[in-house]
Amino acid sequence: MSLLQKERDIITRNEYVDAFDFDEIEAFIKNAPKELFISHHFKKRDRLLVQPRGGFPTYKKMFELYETFMSADIDVLPLTIDSNTRLNDYAMAKKMLTLSEENEMDMLNGYPLVNHGYRTTRKMVTHFNKPVSLRHGTPDARLLVETALASGIFEIEGGPITYMLPYSKNFPLDKAFLYWKYVDKVCAKYSTLNEPINRESFGPLTATLVPPCIVIVIQILEMLLSIEEGVKSFSVSFSQNGSMMQDIVTSNVLKKLSRYYADQFGGEDAILNLVYHQWMGAFPRNKELSDSLINTNTVIAAMVRADKIIIKTRDEAFGIPTMQCNAQSVANTKYTLRTLKGLPLIHDEEEEANLEAEVKAIMDAVLNDSADTLWRKVFNSIKSGVIDVPFSPHIINKNEVITIRDENGNIRIIEKGQLPLPDKCFAYEKSKVNLPASKTEVINKMIHDIGAML
Amino acid sequence: MSLLQKERDIITRNEYVDAFDFDEIEAFIKNAPKELFISHHFKKRDRLLVQPRGGFPTYKKMFELYETFMSADIDVLPLTIDSNTRLNDYAMAKKMLTLSEENEMDMLNGYPLVNHGYRTTRKMVTHFNKPVSLRHGTPDARLLVETALASGIFEIEGGPITYMLPYSKNFPLDKAFLYWKYVDKVCAKYSTLNEPINRESFGPLTATLVPPCIVIVIQILEMLLSIEEGVKSFSVSFSQNGSMMQDIVTSNVLKKLSRYYADQFGGEDAILNLVYHQWMGAFPRNKELSDSLINTNTVIAAMVRADKIIIKTRDEAFGIPTMQCNAQSVANTKYTLRTLKGLPLIHDEEEEANLEAEVKAIMDAVLNDSADTLWRKVFNSIKSGVIDVPFSPHIINKNEVITIRDENGNIRIIEKGQLPLPDKCFAYEKSKVNLPASKTEVINKMIHDIGAML
Amino acid sequence: MKKVVTGVVGNDIHVVANRLIDISLQARGFEVFNLGVNTSLEEFIDAVVETDADILLISSLNGEAEGWCRDLQFLRSEYDLKDVVFVIGGNLAVGEAKESDIIPKYKSYGFDLVFHQVDLNTGLDVLEKYMSELK
Amino acid sequence: MKKVVTGVVGNDIHVVANRLIDISLQARGFEVFNLGVNTSLEEFIDAVVETDADILLISSLNGEAEGWCRDLQFLRSEYDLKDVVFVIGGNLAVGEAKESDIIPKYKSYGFDLVFHQVDLNTGLDVLEKYMSELK
Ligand code: B12
Numbered sequence A, B: 001m002s003l004l005q006k007e008r009d010i011i012t013r014n015e016y017v018d019a020f021d022f023d024e025i026e027a028f029i030k031n032a033p034k035e036l037f038i039s040h041h042f043k044k045r046d047r048l049l050v051q052p053r054g055g056f057p058t059y060k061k062m063f064e065l066y067e068t069f070m071s072a073d074i075d076v077l078p079l080t081i082d083s084n085t086r087l088n089d090y091a092m093a094k095k096m097l098t099l100s101e102e103n104e105m106d107m108l109n110g111y112p113l114v115n116h117g118y119r120t121t122r123k124m125v126t127h128f129n130k131p132v133s134l135r136h137g138t139p140d141a142r143l144l145v146e147t148a149l150a151s152g153i154f155e156i157e158g159g160p161i162t163y164m165l166p167y168s169k170n171f172p173l174d175k176a177f178l179y180w181k182y183v184d185k186v187c188a189k190y191s192t193l194n195e196p197i198n199r200e201s202f203g204p205l206t207a208t209l210v211p212p213c214i215v216i217v218i219q220i221l222e223m224l225l226s227i228e229e230g231v232k233s234f235s236v237s238f239s240q241n242g243s244m245m246q247d248i249v250t251s252n253v254l255k256k257l258s259r260y261y262a263d264q265f266g267g268e269d270a271i272l273n274l275v276y277h278q279w280m281g282a283f284p285r286n287k288e289l290s291d292s293l294i295n296t297n298t299v300i301a302a303m304v305r306a307d308k309i310i311i312k313t314r315d316e317a318f319g320i321p322t323m324q325c326n327a328q329s330v331a332n333t334k335y336t337l338r339t340l341k342g343l344p345l346i347h348d349e350e351e352e353a354n355l356e357a358e359v360k361a362i363m364d365a366v367l368n369d370s371a372d373t374l375w376r377k378v379f380n381s382i383k384s385g386v387i388d389v390p391f392s393p394h395i396i397n398k399n400e401v402i403t404i405r406d407e408n409g410n411i412r413i414i415e416k417g418q419l420p421l422p423d424k425c426f427a428y429e430k431s432k433v434n435l436p437a438s439k440t441e442v443i444n445k446m447i448h449d450i451g452a453m454l
Numbered sequence C, D: 001m002k003k004v005v006t007g008v009v010g011n012d013i014h015v016v017a018n019r020l021i022d023i024s025l026q027a028r029g030f031e032v033f034n035l036g037v038n039t040s041l042e043e044f045i046d047a048v049v050e051t052d053a054d055i056l057l058i059s060s061l062n063g064e065a066e067g068w069c070r071d072l073q074f075l076r077s078e079y080d081l082k083d084v085v086f087v088i089g090g091n092l093a094v095g096e097a098k099e100s101d102i103i104p105k106y107k108s109y110g111f112d113l114v115f116h117q118v119d120l121n122t123g124l125d126v127l128e129k130y131m132s133e134l135k
């Protein structure tokens, strides 16, 4: 028995879980309908795929949610996991699931997949026969991903950086890298059986004033880590920046450089996709305005020529959306994409050159780190602040980079911390903003800029 | 007494109207607050002005509508006139106004301004102290415009072409030119007293597959006719085409060529503004989707750098919108404009060159007509089909031009009728579409394309 | 071949549906007399008499039909047009309105078939069925 | 100088409000002990005891606070923390919820002040007023 298989046996043996039947699972994936594989849909690239967010604690409500989505002609079903499962607290998840089932009241903000198990969940997935995407935020997602794949969920979001720095306070970072290596390995293994399993990185990060260069570097690095393990279908992503031009520039550079680095690192045969997230920061407490924001994002997603858009709802500022509201959001988005025609292809040479130079400088610094493996290089780079995510709750994150918006809504770096930005680039960033004089003014400007869409 | 003044005295004496006191009116305009003049707001050009549509039969409901708009932080108030007044049927308007007042039920689709009179209406206009725009569709608007100006309404929409070809079946076209000359003369006269009165042309025309070259030619011609009479502030306009690129191209060419021809024809000192109309064709019978369409249009208006946007509501397919719905539309639009930042400046050299060549060719044909005055040249051009508006209900319109959409949503000319398009341009238009084989297929494609937003 | 007089009533200039109606009626084998937009009730009646039409099919889109159609009952009896089928369709009220309010109202004005916000082809199907049942 | 222990309860990692609360409390002259996100009720109580704090100000954003705060009453009496003011704020339910349902529920769990979907500064103003009235 291989080392990996031994680890898998251990991981999937757990007091909250019924025994895994790996042979049966392999057979299931081998014979699974192509419809379930998002990678199969990406291949056609005939339209921008629409995916909402959504997870309810009970199987019953989850099933109803999917039914509601289907009536809105959805492209990709989401399975969003609750906070406890994300942090491997299956005991709490179980307790709250029981309370939710007994009281017909949601005590969890997502679907506790591990507690439900793959045998049950697969019934739902195969019933609807649409690709399902696993949305979580889990540093140690080994058991969760095993359960998802066995359920017929063939897109796995996350990675050791994007599901750590925004989603955890003190989970050990080195462990996260190893655990996500496991995930990538399992995905790569199953990818040989049928259509490839798609892996997706989570570009929005903390969704709070994260500059594009950091997003792109992290997207590329997680892609390379996955490719290293044999993943053949990968989606890079980012979320609305707050400036249409910065979204376009981010998309252009992200597409170009992810392809460039993939090819450099043995991923010539990997299929790369671009995912756009609608505004991930604080939403207005007004449902009509939220609708406007959502639609604006749909237009931008089409303009940046994303392959998939992940949408929000008019309930965003209030809480987990109702099913009807969520399905309405899908229908609105599909309408806009259907009627919106004749999109221009846009470039901004100067901005793109600057962003590319920033990304390459940070990538150089990471790749030149003296460690022997890629994940250790990345680990060291995060520790030293060469990669630094604004507003990360994680203790290892340097938290030295400070960004504010320029008058066109672009996120600009005004304190670079340990980011190895070329002088020219940093000067360019600073030239775009009027630097506030005092620390208090910087803080006030930041608070204002966090609320850009309020 | 001047000839014009004599005509004015006759026009304003009418069984439905209280006597005009021209001296008092002149004094009123002279001392009117600058706030009432949209031309004053255009000068600042610090933001895209937002204007809805709206008119109710009774004074009471009109006043309430304005109150509701004010709470949505409106920029420009509309005064939309009912269909009977538009066709000078003041008797019918009066009868229906009385019924509306007695039964608290709207029997008119707009505000019968002539019947209400300027003394009453001015109270409302000065009370709110916002610029008001007169929206009608009246071939003979002399009395209506006199009443509007005397009421403090300092933007007058319309013109002899744009308020004829889409708005009338058999009103004599030559008369329309003379009557609109009168309107322009009066506007020019009052423009010397305070800020200029703004004239606006109605670019959407029939809102049904009208190709940009025809829209632009008509915009330029109405502008030149107004400038000829001394108008100093003029807005050209167009509505969503159905292709974002075609909107951008239309805007770029319209801006460039209206300035060009204005300068050629003694209008160097005229201030020109660009107005964008949200989708003017058939709306979906689904209010949520209508919201999406409206918001998409707001994004495009900002991208084409319009100076004013005229908006629709989610009730469009159902009937005259409720006040609340209309005000909500204003609030949504203002929100999107406030949060939408970093807009790229876009050009498409090839499309713009083609459109420019088309417009210039038609303009040349019009200007080279052997008639002695501009309005007669235009008159002859419409009669001969050098200018031809698809789906015009007017008997004089040639109705030979046929257009359909290409796969990017662009409106393309497939039958040019008498339009003097250069061969190269016509070949370009046709090269973009797969020409349907039979007449039935063309009709089916046209019906489909009319419903582009359904 | 059944004869239809059609057009848009009152000071209403919405022409697009009118063009489509013309095409559809012809495609369904009717002989069509299209008066176009901005037509008064009297003009319609005159045309019906003149052409000896079987059907008068009125459109109204701008919401103001009611003010123009209240006298139909009177004209109908005056000209003795018992055998002509009177149809109206389009958007038959100012503001949003319910079919359940609109239909009885227009029937009381003398229309046999009333289509408020009904798709053209659905309406014409009903009309053809109605005509065949008349025989 | 009043001492405040603050942080985000449960398996909740929403940190933005937490950073702003830290800044605001300091600006208002409090001594702040910020435990950050992902903090259990026990950790909060330990910190209150250790720092001899006057106020425990808990945030929750991800909707799952209820599952984490039901035992407050019990801990409060066990540690004899009668004089400590207990405050909770943020987004206190999964899905959209009404203040009128939320406030009594959390008060019954032992909180003195409950702010569901209340703006930070509004909430802190109320807190300061409450503290001054205690004296
Ligand atoms: C940004 C964001 C994220 C980021 C967070 C990054 C980070 N580490 O901080 C990311 C993308 C990682 C994320 C993840 C998740 N999120 Co989130 N997130 C948001 C979002 C969009 C904005 C939050 C924010 O930063 N706001 C800005 C700050 C300044 O405002 P605030 O947090 O609302 O706080 C204000 C007030 O609440 C108040 N306040 C806060 N605490 C206190 C205390 C007191 C005493 C007082 C007086 C006031 C007060 O003061 C603040 C300023 O006014 C909100 C939705 C929204 N509001 O628009 C959802 C939201 C909070 N997230 C939610 C959820 C469920 C999650 C996830 C579980 C994923 C999921 N199922 O969707 C995971 C969480 C995993 C976990 N373990 O907790 C839900 C909560 C649902 C509910 N209550 O029903 C929300 C409401 C979205 C939604 N509608 O579904 N999220």
Ligand code: B12
Residues within 6 Å of the ligand: B053, B055, B080, B081, B082, B083, B084, B086, B109, B110, B137, B166, B167, B204, B205, B206, B207, B280, B281, B282, B283, B284, B315, B316, B317, B318, B319, B320, B321, B391, B392, B393, B450, C011, C012, C013, C014, C015, C016, C017, C020, C057, C058, C059, C060, C061, C062, C063, C064, C087, C088, C089, C090, C091, C092, C093, C094, C095, C096, C115, C117, C118, C119, C120, C121, C122, C123, C124
């Ligand atoms: C394009 C348009 C215009 C163009 C018309 C160009 C032209 N000459 O045709 C312009 C811009 C000039 C215009 C002007 C005005 N318009 Co207009 N216009 C529209 C719009 C956006 C689309 C109409 C259209 O062409 N649809 C496409 C055709 C194919 O569909 P249709 O007309 O709806 O017809 C279908 C059905 O009704 C049915 N049908 C029609 N007749 C019949 C008959 C029978 C028997 C049957 C079975 C079916 C049937 O068949 C058609 C196909 O399914 C509609 C709103 C909408 N629907 O989205 C407003 C609308 C019709 N207009 C309206 C109004 C009020 C006006 C104005 C008075 C200005 C104003 N106050 O807003 C002026 C009219 C002046 C006048 N004298 O009449 C209102 C009517 C209000 C109401 N009923 O409460 C509408 C609904 C907009 C609104 N919500 O305010 N308009």
